[in-house]
Amino acid sequence: MEARLIYNPTAGPRNVQRDLRHVCAILERQGWTVELATTERPGDAKRLAQSAAAQGCGVAIAAGGDGTINEVVNGLVGTQTALGVLPVGTGNMWAKQLGLSTYTLVNPFRLHEAALGLTEGTIRSMDVGQVGETYFLCWAGIGLDAQVVAEMEPRQRHTKRLGALPYLIAAIIVARDFRGVRARVSLDGKVVRGRVLLVLVSNIRQYGGVFEVARTACIDDGLLDVFVFKGLGFPYIVKHVLRIISQRYLHDPQVVHRQVRRIDMWTEPDVPVQVDGDPVDRTPVTLRVVPRALKVVWPPGAPRDLFAADM
Template sequence: MKRVTVILNPNAGNAHQRRAIAQGITEWRSNQGWQVRLRETRKAGDATSFAREEAKRNDLIVAAGGDGTINEVMNGLVGTDTALGALPVGTGNVWVRELQQSLNPLHAARQLADGHVELVDVGQANERYFLLMAGVGLDAAITREVHSADKKRLGRLAYVIKSLPVLWRLRGTRTRISLDGQPLKGNALFVLISNSRLYGGVLNIAYRAAMRDGMLDVCTMMGDSALDAPKLLAGILFRGYGVIQGLEYVQAREIEIACSKPLPIQVDGDAIGTTPMTFRVVPQTLRVLLPRTTEIN
């Protein structure tokens, strides 16, 4: 019998999605014979504490929420023998999209029942682990402005609306980046440090990223202001790294970033602080439950 705990963020999603999760749990119990416990978070950090506690007596911990909830849960599971599963109840659901898992929580639950477990790499930003990516500068500044109520009311549109004043104020910041000891300098607008490919569940920015290669993929956008953004964005879309001035793509195991003034940082969609910060890859340290048809790149 598989022992499972579902950690639910009750503030994520809607009543229909929560009913779908309840039905999925019922099917796990009746069809798979799984022993399933449900725990609801009440504040930031609960999901990590619950996951760390439940990992001692469970085979599987399922995060039911958005990418922030998944990040909290995986921070309690890194280095353990307990696997991470996910049921999509968030705004972006980037991890679920990365796995080509259904965005319907009930269908996703059925996929997990027939799934398989693999070991994957994770990234680490100082002491915080991340599953998908870390962002420095522009996207972290936008993330910092978007609150849970905004996402619940507006969905992804909240990010578009909040991005406008951030873009208006955007200026390049003198930045020194160390990539496995190799220096890169410039006026940074945005630095992406990625363990996975899909940015926001849509853009394939880190197109060479693989979650089992022991590397992080680093994409840098250098420029003076938001006026440089259209050129750099076009370069990303057409993979003009190393060709478009200010756009670079490098793979590294350890990245150190220091700036002339603190720049905001986000991991997996949650703001966590400012530069300076060190990022590194932790190879094959997290067990994840994947749909049967999904293979980690």
């Protein structure tokens, strides 16, 4: 197998590159040919993934956080090159959905385990979401969480090392003053109106690496799970969070859940849109699913029931 390992040096501990060389050695002992490529600026990971696909690489491995993985995805959609991941960033939401442990200085062998998972995995095709010209692997958010992302990104390296803590602090500050917006949300043509705090469009089951919000989602069914969280201000935000924690949110009349192919959303005033933790747009916005457009390496220990089709 020919592979390109795309590494973002601003993600993870400073000495991760040394362990990535060990990963390359592990892959090469398994018969792989691996090129290690390092990003220098935003957009590099996408360009490196595109060139890997053009050169006929079987796998493009993203070694970084959610932003790096998203860039690699955007370089691979519609190609025959599969996405592989080595979780070395601070977010790693896709890796968490796969059940992969994040690399740490205390346990660098997690990278070695992830590398072996690549060599033992199978190639599957999965859906991606799309906003304008940008694809997303995990989810898109419109409203509250996108406002938090807009406040946080781009982060400096020292901030990234603090993990989720800066996001939590920013979320509390933003949520305290966020009152929602008047919105019209078209879900495959069926319209939901009201004052909206957040519209979550999910391709996977987990949200934020903590909550399993889209519990029945499959990543190859040609559908996106959409959750419209209604309400006015901070008390409703707290209520929604508590109901998500207690798994009672689907019985809340202030929450609309649908599985759809297309979402059109208008708001007054306009609000930010984020995909996979990066800001991309503002409302009005259209999101759609692109069925089975991305090939992925599925490690042997990853959840099998995320696929509707038999494995």
